[in-house]
Amino acid sequence: MPQRSHAPFLHAIVGCGRVAPNHVDGFRALAEPWEVGWACDREPARAREFAAAHGIAAATASAAEVFADPAVTSVSLTVDHAQHAPLAEQALTAGKHVLVEKPLALSVADGERLVRLAADRGRVLSVVSQHLYDPLVRAVHRWVKDGVLGRLLHCRVSLESSREEPYYADSYWRGTWAGEGGSAVINQGYHCLDVARTLCGELRVVASVARCGELFATMETEDTLSALLAAGEVPVAFSVTVGSTVTWRSRIELIGSAGTVEFDIDHPASLHRATGSAELERLAAVERARAAEEEPPGIDYYGVSHRRQIADFAQSVQRGEPMTASTGNGLRMAALITDLYAAAGLDRAQRREA
Ligand SMILES: NC(=O)c1ccc[n+]([C@@H]2O[C@H](COP(=O)([O-])OP(=O)(O)OC[C@H]3O[C@@H](n4cnc5c(N)ncnc54)[C@H](O)[C@@H]3O)[C@@H](O)[C@H]2O)c1
Structure with a gap:
């Protein structure tokens, strides 16, 4: 040693x-x-x-x-x-x-x-x-705050990913209400929701539909969930599945009165579309020209921004500075996920005790 x-x-x-x-x-x-x-x-x-x-x-x-x-x-x-x-x-x-x-x-x-x-x-x-620290997410957040997209009209957020049966069968906690407390949303879809909340503002659940216990015999939690949410007056469509044949594909689209952006939080993150004004196109060109991201230390779609959040954490420990990823953020995500499951008719507390 x-x-x-x-x-x-x-x-x-x-x-x-x-x-x-x-x-x-x-x-x-x-x-x-x-x-x-x-x-x-x-x-x-x-x-x-x-x-x-x-x-x-x-x-x-x-x-x-x-x-x-x-x-x-x-x-x-x-x-x-x-x-x-x-x-x-x-x-x-x-x-x-x-x-x-x-x-x-x-x-x-x-x-x-x-x-x-x-x-x-x-x-x-x-x-x-970690994705709240992705440079592309931060850039889009600035564009929203600076009004480059105009008035936000609509947001679409999705993640499709593929999980094989051993991912659940060989794990003591995944795919169980007691250990994971849900699956597709609380685990894989978490990051997309987190980014959408940050960009659009607090999300309210309007309706939610989930599919549980059907993908694999060893999985009792949801493999797919779609929901309609609202950020104030802005409708937000969210969907996640772990039953796709695609390993990992996220998409976040913001449609505003002055411009539309479509991007992902995969690795490396890509800005797929930015249209509506010369200013947005200029800002998008700067983002696209940004230096390529370094290699991720772990599974590629986890990305590299754990480094950025850990640097922020260290600053906060050493100097008492507030963090970008505040505890309040984690708390609001816990509340949002609870509401999404409840609206889909999944009583997690009851299932965890079953
Ligand atoms: N931010 C991300 O991108 C990201 C990516 C993957 C996982 N995660 C999260 O990280 C967490 C772990 O996920 P994972 O995929 O690494 O899980 P994992 O099952 O691969 O690893 C968990 C480890 O914890 C150990 N463990 C369990 N109880 C323990 C205890 N009381 N003391 C010490 N060790 C204990 C287990 O033996 C296991 O080795 C989860 O919350 C998951 O959602 C986040």
Whole structure:
């Protein structure tokens, strides 16, 4: 095992699965003296292998051991959805800053409790929303705010992705109400909704239809959901499926009185259409000419913006600056997802207890 140095800011990874490499990469990319000092997975062999593969000094199967280490500044919680709230509570109570993967929690009440706890303890709590940091998303957000699209009239948001049966069958949590708390929306579709909320404003659920328990015998949660939402007076059409033959394809379209944009949050993100005015076309040309994105450290459609959010998190821990991905954002996403499921007739709390 490599020796741990004495960096002033020591970070720990709790959950060494698919997304964990993006977190190690993000903390390693920081200019200031941060170090990833613990790899923790409740599967001891996975923790050891992950630590060895990423040059992390210490490995353990016990999150409690990590939280009890006074040298640890902050933790990434990269575990199944059901454990986000209890582990975040333990980490915050132990005085750690917390970067939790999405979603914040499976219920709004749990999320609110965490937000209060973080505020009481004076600790940073941030929910991963990496696509809010994508340069293209930020550019489109500026165009909306600056009125380049005129008055927003309509938004269409979709994600089609393909998941094979082993993705659910080989996982202790995916495809279950108890562990994942839903599937297509809360897991894959989350990012598209997050971006749409940011661009259009708070979303209200008007109607929602879901298909559950039909794609694979081992999957009890929804594989497909379509919904009509509204941002104020603006209709927003949302749909997501994990039953496509296409690995990953997102689309976000904003139709305004002065211009239309169509883009994705895949990797690398693309601006497919920007029409309506010479000014919009000029701004779009600048975006298209932007330097190509660096290689992603993990699965390509996770993108590279974990690095940007982790840099923001580190600034917030070190200097107390507010973050782009605020806890309020994570909380509003938890509420929106709860409403989407409820409107589709899925009582998640009841299903989690069944
Ligand atoms: N932001 C993104 O783009 C993105 C991408 C993928 C996953 N995610 C999110 O990341 C989280 C993890 O997803 P994943 O695909 O990496 O899952 P995964 O199943 O691949 O990994 C989870 C790991 O956590 C470990 N674990 C479970 N309970 C633990 C505990 N109490 N202590 C220590 N380790 C524990 C498991 O053994 C497993 O190795 C989820 O919330 C998911 O939605 C986000």
